[in-house]
Amino acid sequence: NAGVTQTPKFQVLKTGQSMTLQCAQDMNHNSMYWYRQDPGMGLRLIYYSASEGTTDKGEVPNGYNVSRLNKREFSLRLESAAPSQTSVYFCASSRLGIANYGYTFGSGTRLTVV
Amino acid sequence: DQQVKQNSPSLSVQEGRISILNCDYTNSMFDYFLWYKKYPAEGPTFLISISSIKDKNEDGRFTVFLNKSAKHLSLHIVPSQPGDSAVYFCAATTTGTASKLTFGTGTRLQVTL
Numbered sequence: 001n002a003g004v005t006q007t008p009k010f011q012v013l014k015t016g017q018s019m020t021l022q023c024a025q026d027m028n029h030n031s032m033y034w035y036r037q038d039p040g041m042g043l044r045l046i047y048y049s050a051s052e053g054t055t056d057k058g059e060v061p062n063g064y065n066v067s068r069l070n071k072r073e074f075s076l077r078l079e080s081a082a083p084s085q086t087s088v089y090f091c092a093s094s095r096l097g098i099a100n101y102g103y104t105f106g107s108g109t110r111l112t113v114v
Numbered sequence: 115d116q117q118v119k120q121n122s123p124s125l126s127v128q129e130g131r132i133s134i135l136n137c138d139y140t141n142s143m144f145d146y147f148l149w150y151k152k153y154p155a156e157g158p159t160f161l162i163s164i165s166s167i168k169d170k171n172e173d174g175r176f177t178v179f180l181n182k183s184a185k186h187l188s189l190h191i192v193p194s195q196p197g198d199s200a201v202y203f204c205a206a207t208t209t210g211t212a213s214k215l216t217f218g219t220g221t222r223l224q225v226t227l
Contacts, residue, residue, distance in 0.1 A: 004157070033214065040123070042203060042219035043158070058214065090157055094213075102148050102205075103215060105157030 002026050006091050006106035013081040013113045021076040021109050023091030031094045032074035033058075033103065034066065036087040043090065049074055081113045117141045118206050120218035127225055133191040135221050137204030140185065144206040148215065149178060149189050152201045161202070162189070194225045 004025045013019055025032065033048040035058075045058030049068040063085060065077045074093075078085055088110050092103035119138045127133045137147075145166040150158035164171040164178045164187065171178050177190045191198055204218040 031213075035217075040219060042118075042120075043205075043217040045214055045216075048214050092157075102150070102160040102163060103158075105159070107155070107157045 004091055004093055004104050004106035006089075006109050008109060009107070010110050011112070013078075013111065015082060015113060017081050018077065018079050019081065019111075020078075021089055021091075021111075022073070023075065023106060024073045025091075025093040025104070026072065027093060027104065028071070029093035029095055029104070030071070032068065033092045033094075034064075034074070034076045035090045035092065036060065037090060037108075038087050046076065046089075078111075081111075083113045085111065086113045087111060115140075116219070117144075118204055118216050118218040120202075120204055120221050122221050123219070124222040124224070127194045127223065129196060129225055129227050130193045133189075133194045133198065133223055133225070135189040135191075135202050135204075135223065137187045137189075137218055138185055139187075139206050141206070141208075141216075142185070143208045144216075146207050146209050146213075147178070147180060147187050148205045148207075149176075150203040150205060150217075151198075152203065152220070158203055191223075194223075196225050196227065199223060199225045 007022045030051045034046040035043040047066040049055045052071045091106045094103045148163040149161040151161045152158040180187045201220045205215040207213045
């Protein structure tokens with residue numbers, strides 16, 4: 001059981017370059033999320049998709065776009081990377097109604113923008 | 115505005131002793147709370163949770179206490195083991211179909227021999 005799979009695991013970008021972080025889950029979860037983790041800031045929500053076909057902004061959406069491609073896949077795109085987007089990015093999924101289950105997280109993508 | 119706060123960035127505890135990790139929240143709409151554990155180079159993993167209708171939930175060595183009037187929760191680990199060394203995140207949510215978690219900044223626990 002793979003759970004939540006994120007690719008790539010590491011990436012270095014130059015300022016202004018674009019890239020897409022991929023996330024897929026095989027648990028038939030309805031909801032998916034993208035978080036970023038920065039030192040001293042904890043995990044902050046970038047975008048989420050409560051169910052297939054819907055996406056909503058989280059706490060820090062500026063500079064990002066998302067696509068809920070199907071029930072399994074939720075991608076995060078940086079159109080023009082900036083050094084402030086250097087971070088570790090986590091994708092997560094959950095059943096509809098989070099109580100008692102919480103999230104299942106992927107192992108993260110470490111992104112450096114130079 | 116940080117709605118979930120973990121004011122201790124780090125904690126060091128001897129093996130066998132009790133570890134107490136604290137978390138405060140400001141949003142009175144939060145009604146479900148969770149603790150996650152994170153090892154380096156891995157994603158966070160769910161540890162234990164508590165509903166606002168309870169004041170205590172226990173799972174083996176882990177107990178979470180909730181004080182709603184103080185908007186405070188704590189995670190107790192007894193006895194602490196070296197494998198418990200990790201970063202612990204407190205999280206909170208308002209339950210519903212579009213629930214999303216708000217996380218604290220994390221506390222790094224080191225259990226020493």
